[in-house]
Amino acid sequence: MIDAxxxxxxxxxSEDELLNCMRCGFCLPACPTYIETQDEVHSPRGRISLMMAVRNGEIEEIEEVENSLNVCLGCRACEPACPAGVNYGHMLEESRAILKEHKQVPIKEKALRKATLNSLFQDTSKMEKATSLLGFYQRSGLQKTSRKLKVLNFFPEHMRQMERVLPDVPKRKNRSEAFRFKSHTGKTKVTVAMFKGCLMDTLFHETNQATIDLLNKAGCDVVIPDTQGCCGALHGHSGEKDGAIKQAKQNIAAFEQAWADYIITNAGGCGAFLHDYDHLLKRDHEWSERAQAFTYKIVDFSTILIDLDFTSEIALSLDEQIVTYQDSCxxxxxxxVYESPRELIKGIENVTYTEMSNADQCCGSAGxxxxxxxxxxxxxxxxKMEKVEETKATTIVTTNPGCLLQMKLGIERQGQSDQVRAVHLADLLLEAM
Structure with a gap:
């Protein structure tokens, strides 16, 4: 197996790509797992050394390599810190894919992967049903009963806390299936196609609707292709490369029919993976050019709002509060994208914006x-929550569903749910509008 x-x-x-790493160490203070462990095995240059050793046939036991790659968050903070421009994230995902293809996966893990990555996240109707079940659990009294009977005590503490911070799921009839939204201004500046995502359009549907409302107010006609699906990020990050490619092709084909100026995302993780479709499909002669055309149009919603002078044309105001921002890695x-979310927050009247120390470092969610x-x-x-506390903020803003849940979890762990809130940027802007 090792030879294979x-x-x-x-x-x-690529050996050349691996050799681009000069072992200079600039990545070390940017890497969350190295910061926490001070162990080179859990640093970017350490992982690249392990990849090179595997490529050279110098490692017989692959478990240490697999563990090191699995502990990596994949946040890619090492990339902007790297003076040589090493594409660490691409090598990480390819390495995980190779190891997964050669691994004897336990039956339980295989069943879990099949039920989630190969079924739930590849079928929007199944995602809708799963979300509806969660909504039924929340509204029917089962949630209160489970908590009262302490059923959740059978789960690890962080999962019990996560259950408490899940958003209230809107009823399915309230999750609209409209595919085109006209500009509120009466004058269309651009036509955009919105990537609605799987979790964003179910668990965080109200945030999607807020994003559409903001885009409409800014002068955008918004088109939502009905044949789009999951971005494939969870597949790509988990070594399921074939599943990621399948999702990429589905989405490219869906958005080609939209004839939009831009493709808008409001989830950092999704946007970045969509942005990398050209790399994912670079060896596919039939799809590589189509992937490049697709990725060229990918824009975060905060960027388009700034480009359209949203804060100067729309009055934004909130009650006085201190707000900080946690970057989506x-x-x-x-x-x-890092300036435009901050600029939008600073454009809200009565808001005191306080920059968080190391706001660019991962919160630990990572899919x-x-x-x-x-x-x-x-x-x-x-x-991360220690850094939040230093800002004295009562509102933490972020731009990714995983980050949002993680920050809510951090607030819950600190027992500050009645004092501090975490909110998606789109929801904050709509509230201010």
Missing amino acids: ITKDFQERI HLRNVMH IYNLTQPDMSMQILDS
Whole structure:
């Protein structure tokens, strides 16, 4: 098996790309797992060294390599810190895919992957049904009964806390299926196609609707292609490359029919993976050019609002409060969007914006990382909440569903749910409008 893994590493991971890493160490203070462990095995340059060793056939036991790659958040904070421009994230995902393809997956894990990545996240109707079940659990009294009987005590503490911070799921009839929304201004400045996502359009449907309302107010006609699906990020991050490619092709085909000026996202993780479709499909001659055309149009909603002078044309006001912002790692490190969310927040009257120390460092969510690596995730989150406390903010803003839940979890862990709130930027702006 080791020989087969080595062969795949040689064929699929560029030696030149690995050698681009100069081992300078600029990535170390940017890497959350290195900061927490002070262990080179859990640093970007350490992981690149392990990848090179596997490629050279110098490692016989693959478990340490697999563990090191799994502990990595995939936040890609090392990339903007790297003076050589090493594409660490691409190598990480390809390495995970290779190891997954050669691994004897336990039956339970195989069943879980099939039920989630290969079924739930590839079928919007199943995602709708799963969300509706969660809504029934919340509204029927089952949630109150479960808490009263302490049924949730059978789950780990961080999962019990996560259950308490899940948003209230709107009834299915209130989750609209409209596919076109006309500008409120009467004068269309641009036509945009919105990527609605799977979690964003079910668990966070109200945030999607808020985003549409903001875009309409800014002068955008909004089109929502009905054949789009999950972005494939969870597949790509988990080594399920074939599943990610399948989702990419579905979405490219769906948005080609929209004839929009831009494709808008409001979830940093989704946006970054959509932004990388050109890399994902670069070896597919039929799809590579189509993928490049797709990724060229990807824009975060905060960027388009700034480009359309939203804050100067729309009056925004809230009750007096201190607000801080937690970057979505992928929005900042892959899409390079960090100024526009801050500018939008600062444009709200009565808001005192306080920059959080190390706001660009990961909160520990990282997709499903807080479920697969709970100890490290909670260690990173607790460090993050110390930075939040220093700002004295009563509102934490972010731009990604996983980050939002993680920050809500951090507030819950500190027992500050009655004093501090976490909110998506789109919801904050709509509230201010």
